[in-house]
Amino acid sequence: MMNFEKRKLKKKLNMKNSNATGSKDSKTTAAKSSTASTTKSTATKSKSTATAPKKATASSSSKTATPKGTVKAKKSAAEGLRELFEDSLKDIYWAEKALTKALPKMAKNASSENLKKAIEEHLVVTQEQVARLEQVFEIIGKKATAKKCDAMEGLIKEGESIMEETELGAVRDAGIIAASQKIEHYEIATYGTLCAFAKTLGEDEAVQLLEATLAEEKEADVTLTEAAYNTINFDAADDIDEK
Numbered sequence: 001m002m003n004f005e006k007r008k009l010k011k012k013l014n015m016k017n018s019n020a021t022g023s024k025d026s027k028t029t030a031a032k033s034s035t036a037s038t039t040k041s042t043a044t045k046s047k048s049t050a051t052a053p054k055k056a057t058a059s060s061s062s063k064t065a066t067p068k069g070t071v072k073a074k075k076s077a078a079e080g081l082r083e084l085f086e087d088s089l090k091d092i093y094w095a096e097k098a099l100t101k102a103l104p105k106m107a108k109n110a111s112s113e114n115l116k117k118a119i120e121e122h123l124v125v126t127q128e129q130v131a132r133l134e135q136v137f138e139i140i141g142k143k144a145t146a147k148k149c150d151a152m153e154g155l156i157k158e159g160e161s162i163m164e165e166t167e168l169g170a171v172r173d174a175g176i177i178a179a180s181q182k183i184e185h186y187e188i189a190t191y192g193t194l195c196a197f198a199k200t201l202g203e204d205e206a207v208q209l210l211e212a213t214l215a216e217e218k219e220a221d222v223t224l225t226e227a228a229y230n231t232i233n234f235d236a237a238d239d240i241d242e243k
Contacts, residue, residue, distance in 0.1 A: 085197040089136060090145050092190050095152035096130045099183070102156045106180065109163050112173050115227055119180070122220050129213050136206045155183050173232045177224050184221040191217060 078084040103126065107119040137144040159179030166172040191214040198206040 081197060082201055085194065085201060085203075086140065086142055087147065088190070088194055088197065089133065089140075089142075090147035091149045092187070092194070093130070093133045093137075093144060094146035095149040095187070095190075096126055096133060097146060098149070098152055098156060099126050100130065102159065106159065106163075106176050109168065110173055110176055111169050112227070112232055115173050115176065115232060118220075118223050118227060119176075122223075125216055125220070129216065132209050132213055136209050139205045139209075140203060151186055152183070155179070155186060158182070170232055174228065177228045177232060181221060181224050181228075184217055184224065187217045188214065188221065 078087050100123065103119055103123040107116050107123070110116040110119060134144040159176070162175035162179050163172060166175045191210055195207055195210045195214060198204075198210055
């Protein structure tokens with residue numbers, strides 16, 4: 001009887017221990033599950049936070065690459081200095097050829113013999129400059145091609161407008177000189193730039209020809225300045241006083 005009671009008590013103790021262990025294991029499992037869930041959630045938030053700046057950076061980079069107001073290039077736009085050099089040659093080639101047609105009209109409208117002679121002489125020089133540009137094209141291995149020069153077209157039109165808006169005589173002569181000097185200053189700037197481009201590209205023969213033309217344009221500008229200050233501007237002023 002005693003042995004039976006002992007076995008019964010032992011059985012109850014074992015069952016109690018078993019229930020306690022099961023409860024403990026269940027709590028441990030639940031804790032692990034909660035921890036894993038929290039870790040995953042934190043990782044997700046961290047990943048989301050890390051991704052956000054990348055989007056902002058990409059957006060910022062995109063804005064920097066295409067700033068507002070940027071002029072869209074044409075399909076035929078120059079991508080290198082040599083292409084820009086060749087394009088500029090075509091531009092001034094058109095300009096010089098246009099001047100060979102504009103200068104005779106200026107000479108006919110000039111009253112001063114000195115001014116008329118200066119324009120006629122520069123016409124001959126301009127024709128030589130056209131031939132010189134054709135040599136430059138040949139040196140760089142390109143066909144001499146003219147591309148419309150908007151700047152020169154505008155300057156020539158301005159000269160025609162000045163002649164229309166002034167009476168024949170000293171005042172018109174002063175206007176012709178003003179228009180001619182604007183043209184010379186444009187050519188001086190253009191040939192100076194072309195010389196710099198040619199030097200950078202190692203086109204030494206082209207540099208010599210372009211520098212020769214640049215020197216002629218500077219000389220023509222001095223001639224026009226002397227003509228203006230020596231007689232024509234003063235004659236124009238006298239015409240105004242007389243009126």
